[in-house]
Amino acid sequence: MSSAENTHNPAMWGGRFAEKTAASVEAFTASIHYDARLFRHDIAGSRAHARMLARQGLISEAEGALIVQGLDRIEQEIETGEFVFRPELEDIHMNIEKSLVEKIGPAGEKLHTARSRNDQVALDVRLYLREECRRLIELLTELQKACVVLARKYQHAVMPGYTHLQRAQPVLVAHHLLAYYEMFGRDRERLSDALKRINVMPLGAAALAGTGLPIDREFVARELDFPAVTANSMDTVGDRDHIIEFMGAASLVQIHLSRLSEELVLWTTEEFSFVTLADSFCTGSSIMPQKKNPDIPELIRGKSGRVVGNLMSLLMLLKGLPMTYNRDLQEDKEPLFDTVDTVSRSVAIMAQLLANLTFNEARLAAGLGGGYMTATDLADYLVLKNIPFRQAHAIVGRTVAFCLSQGKELTELSLAELKGFSEAIENDVFGVLSIAGSVNSRVSLGGTAGSVVAEALTRAEEALGLAR
Numbered sequence: 001m002s003s004a005e006n007t008h009n010p011a012m013w014g015g016r017f018a019e020k021t022a023a024s025v026e027a028f029t030a031s032i033h034y035d036a037r038l039f040r041h042d043i044a045g046s047r048a049h050a051r052m053l054a055r056q057g058l059i060s061e062a063e064g065a066l067i068v069q070g071l072d073r074i075e076q077e078i079e080t081g082e083f084v085f086r087p088e089l090e091d092i093h094m095n096i097e098k099s100l101v102e103k104i105g106p107a108g109e110k111l112h113t114a115r116s117r118n119d120q121v122a123l124d125v126r127l128y129l130r131e132e133c134r135r136l137i138e139l140l141t142e143l144q145k146a147c148v149v150l151a152r153k154y155q156h157a158v159m160p161g162y163t164h165l166q167r168a169q170p171v172l173v174a175h176h177l178l179a180y181y182e183m184f185g186r187d188r189e190r191l192s193d194a195l196k197r198i199n200v201m202p203l204g205a206a207a208l209a210g211t212g213l214p215i216d217r218e219f220v221a222r223e224l225d226f227p228a229v230t231a232n233s234m235d236t237v238g239d240r241d242h243i244i245e246f247m248g249a250a251s252l253v254q255i256h257l258s259r260l261s262e263e264l265v266l267w268t269t270e271e272f273s274f275v276t277l278a279d280s281f282c283t284g285s286s287i288m289p290q291k292k293n294p295d296i297p298e299l300i301r302g303k304s305g306r307v308v309g310n311l312m313s314l315l316m317l318l319k320g321l322p323m324t325y326n327r328d329l330q331e332d333k334e335p336l337f338d339t340v341d342t343v344s345r346s347v348a349i350m351a352q353l354l355a356n357l358t359f360n361e362a363r364l365a366a367g368l369g370g371g372y373m374t375a376t377d378l379a380d381y382l383v384l385k386n387i388p389f390r391q392a393h394a395i396v397g398r399t400v401a402f403c404l405s406q407g408k409e410l411t412e413l414s415l416a417e418l419k420g421f422s423e424a425i426e427n428d429v430f431g432v433l434s435i436a437g438s439v440n441s442r443v444s445l446g447g448t449a450g451s452v453v454a455e456a457l458t459r460a461e462e463a464l465g466l467a468r
């Protein structure tokens with residue numbers, strides 16, 4: 001037992017306490033069962049801190065080296081599962097520190113010089129989150145690749161494009177898939193942007209006011225590869241907005257996944273049958289032998305509830321908190337970890353799912369008949385014949401009503417019948433009314449014409465480094 005320990009209360013902060021902490025209080029305040037996941041980051045932070053203390057003469061070089069060795073041993077013990085976590089030591093920080101003291105003696109008691117758990121936990125979470133943020137960006141890149149590979153595979157396939165879930169205009173399957181490529185690209189950008197504010201070194205804020213001891217924060221930042229240090233000690237230990245930004249960006253990722261999931265759920269129905277998922281990516285029913293269910297997209301869609309809920313938890317956690325550190329902030333970790341796990345796993349499995357699905361081109365083509373999806377093309381045709389768009393819209397509306405009453409497609413009307421609605425209509429109208437004609441006419445920047453989509457596809461492949 002070291003000299004600093006108190007016989008009344010053995011906690012590391014127990015000096016001023018006459019009584020032992022109640023067991024129920026220990027259980028209620030402990031966070032070790034979830035913050036143990038930060039052990040690598042806690043140890044990395046402590047190593048850098050110890051080196052700084054030695055460099056500044058706050059501890060001897062020998063003590064610094066001893067601390068670093070002790071920390072290395074602890075890291076190994078945790079990795080191999082040998083380390084015993086003790087809930088009465090509350091959290092990962094004190095579990096590691098206590099073990100260090102037990103291993104190396106008094107030098108271990110110097111590690112916490114010029115440091116508080118308040119800036120320590122801030123550092124641990126930033127180290128953890130910058131790693132996870134980068135990993136998620138990589139996973140999103142893989143997901144983008146899956147979208148683009150699929151788009152290339154079905155480059156020329158046409159499908160109904162929808163608004164209000166009503167057939168609207170024909171589009172290329174590739175165009176639809178590249179829409180998700182864009183969404184996930186913005187998700188990556190948002191995460192990269194959040195990363196700038198996550199990647200700032202907080203250690204040295206100490207409890208809240210900084211320290212009078214001669215520390216070197218910039219040295220610690222260099223050791224841990226942070227490009228900057230935080231500017232205000234109170235802000236450093238009191239805010240969690242960088243975590244909320246991450247969770248906001250991660251929520252959007254999950255919402256984008258959820259939209260794609262919803263489409264996959266719809267597309268795999270008997271009614272749509274646009275898509276078939278590989279058997280290995282579906283599950284069956286325990287009672288209905290014929291069932292093949294799209295559980296993966298359903299679960300991804302379902303998990304968006306908790307990811308957005310986690311974001312709300314963090315926002316509410318901060319609301320009304322006075323400066324600076326409050327124990328409430330310990331509640332930031334479980335939602336954060338859950339969001340990291342949920343979103344990362346969802347992104348990864350969606351990429352696999354996309355690699356294991358096929359579009360049923362015959363069903364897509366069947367979905368293009370009916371619904372008068374080239375009606376807008378007819379209106380545009382009239383515009384090019386100098387008829388104001390509003391009049392053209394009305395003419396085509398009447399033409400569609402006529403088709404409906406006759407049970408006919410627009411393409412099934414004779415030129416004479418069409419001329420009954422507008423004298424401007426000539427024989428060249430039939431090219432305009434075809435599905436291929438409609439798709440390929442949409443050459444506006446960002447449109448669905450084959451030529452435009454081919455360029456978009458090449459751009460995406462180049463951006464992702466996909467060889468063709």
Ligand code: ARG
Nearest residue numbers: 031091117118121327329330
């Ligand atoms: N487990 C705490 C947390 O996650 C670490 C900081 C505790 N600081 C304190 N003064 N009790 O926030």
